[in-house]
Amino acid sequence: MAFVYKADPVRGAEWARLFAAKAPEIPFHIxxxxxxxxxxxxxxxxxLPEGFERQFPNVELVFSTGAGVxxxxLSKVPPALPVVRLxxxxxxxxxxxxxxxAVLALxxxxxxxIEQQRQGKWAAHRVHAAAKRRVGILGMGVLGRAVLTQLRGFGFxxxxxxxxxxxxxxxxxYAGESELWGMLAATDILVCLLPLTSETRDILDAKLLNALPRGASLVHVGRGAQLDHQALLDALDSGWISSAVVDVTAPEPLPANHRFWSHPRILLTxxxxxxxxxxxxxxxxxxNIRRHQAGEPLAGLVSRDKGY
Incomplete structure (x- = not known):
C-alpha cells in the first residue's frame, strides 16, 4: 500500500520525513x-487530480490537506470512497x-x-470593558468551539x-435560519467560521451586515465566496460597520486595484x-489509516449531505 501527497511540495517534503520516521512501511510519494x-x-x-479514481483504482481513503473540503x-468522488478533512x-x-x-484588535x-498613525494623529478612543462587548461566532464546529473557549477567558x-x-x-x-437574525442584532463583533456550502455561499451580504447593530465589526475567516465585497465596502463607507478583519477573499489574490487593499477600516491578510x-x-x-484498517470510525469524515 502506498500514499500520494498532492499539495504544497515544501510541506510535502516535511510529510515525507515524518512518514519515514513514523510509518516507514508505507511508501510515500509526492x-x-x-x-x-x-x-x-x-x-x-x-x-484532486482529474480522473483520480481511474488513475488510482485501489484508493481507499482521500484526505483533504486542509480543514475544509x-x-x-464531491460529486466526482465515488460515493463509497471516504473523504476526510484535516x-x-x-x-x-x-x-x-x-x-x-482579530477580535482583540477590533x-x-x-x-x-493604525490609520491615525499614518495621519500623524494622536487621539485616544474610549476603552470598553470586554464584559460589555458582545462577540458572535457563525459556525460551531471544531474551530468555532475552540475560538469560543479561548475568548471566554477574556470575559466577552x-x-x-x-x-x-x-x-x-x-x-x-442559536440555531437555524429563524434564530440567526436575533443573534446578529445582539452582536458587536461577528466572526465567520462557517464552512462553504450552497447555503453559506454569499451569506455575508448586505442583508446580514445590516442586521448587525450600527458600529459592529466583522472578522471573516471562513471562505472567500461567503463575503459580498461591495456590501462590506458600502457598510464600511456608511459607518454601519465600523471595521473588519478579512483573511479570505474570492478571488485570491485580490486584483491590484481592489479597494480592500487601501481601505482604512479593513485589516487584510x-x-x-x-x-x-x-x-x-x-x-x-x-x-485515520489505523482506524480505517481496523474498521473503526474515522476522525473528520466528511458528510456528503452536509458538504463538510
Whole structure:
C-alpha cells in the first residue's frame, strides 16, 4: 500500500520525513511522482487530480490537506470512497490565535489607531470593558468551539450560531435560519467560521451586515465566496460597520486595484489565519489509516449531505 501527497511540495517534503520516521512501511510519494498507481491506497490533496479514481483504482481513503473540503467537487468522488478533512490540532491552534488576535484588535480599535498613525494623529478612543462587548461566532464546529473557549477567558459576552443546535458553557447558542437574525442584532463583533456550502455561499451580504447593530465589526475567516465585497465596502463607507478583519477573499489574490487593499477600516491578510501543521497532520492521517484498517470510525469524515 502506498500514499500520494498532492499539495504544497515544501510541506510535502516535511510529510515525507515524518512518514519515514513514523510509518516507514508505507511508501510515500509526492505528486507528480506517484509510484505504481495500482499500489496507491491513500491520497492526500488540496485539489484532486482529474480522473483520480481511474488513475488510482485501489484508493481507499482521500484526505483533504486542509480543514475544509469546499475545494473538492464531491460529486466526482465515488460515493463509497471516504473523504476526510484535516481539522487537526495545528489548524485549530492557528485559527484560535488568529481569531483571538482579530477580535482583540477590533475590540481595542486597532484599525482606527493604525490609520491615525499614518495621519500623524494622536487621539485616544474610549476603552470598553470586554464584559460589555458582545462577540458572535457563525459556525460551531471544531474551530468555532475552540475560538469560543479561548475568548471566554477574556470575559466577552459570547454567542454562537450553527445550522443545528449546540450547547456550550458560557455561550448563548442559536440555531437555524429563524434564530440567526436575533443573534446578529445582539452582536458587536461577528466572526465567520462557517464552512462553504450552497447555503453559506454569499451569506455575508448586505442583508446580514445590516442586521448587525450600527458600529459592529466583522472578522471573516471562513471562505472567500461567503463575503459580498461591495456590501462590506458600502457598510464600511456608511459607518454601519465600523471595521473588519478579512483573511479570505474570492478571488485570491485580490486584483491590484481592489479597494480592500487601501481601505482604512479593513485589516487584510492573505489567507494565513491557519495552516495545516505537518507534525500534527501526519499524526492524524496515520491514526485515520489505523482506524480505517481496523474498521473503526474515522476522525473528520466528511458528510456528503452536509458538504463538510
Amino acid at each position: 505528486w507528480p511522482d506517484i509510484g505504481l498507481p495500482e499500489r496507491v491506497r491513500y491520497l492526500a490533496a488540496w485539489t 469546499d475545494q473538492f467537487d 481539522a487537526e490540532p495545528g489548524v485549530v491552534a492557528g485559527m484560535v490565535e488568529y481569531a483571538t488576535m 475590540h481595542r480599535d486597532l484599525p482606527a489607531y 459576552q459570547l454567542a454562537g450560531w450553527s445550522r443545528t443546535r449546540h450547547e456550550f458553557e458560557g455561550v448563548t447558542c 492573505p489567507h494565513t489565519a491557519s495552516m495545516t501543521q505537518p507534525e500534527t497532520a501526519v499524526d492524524l492521517v496515520l491514526e
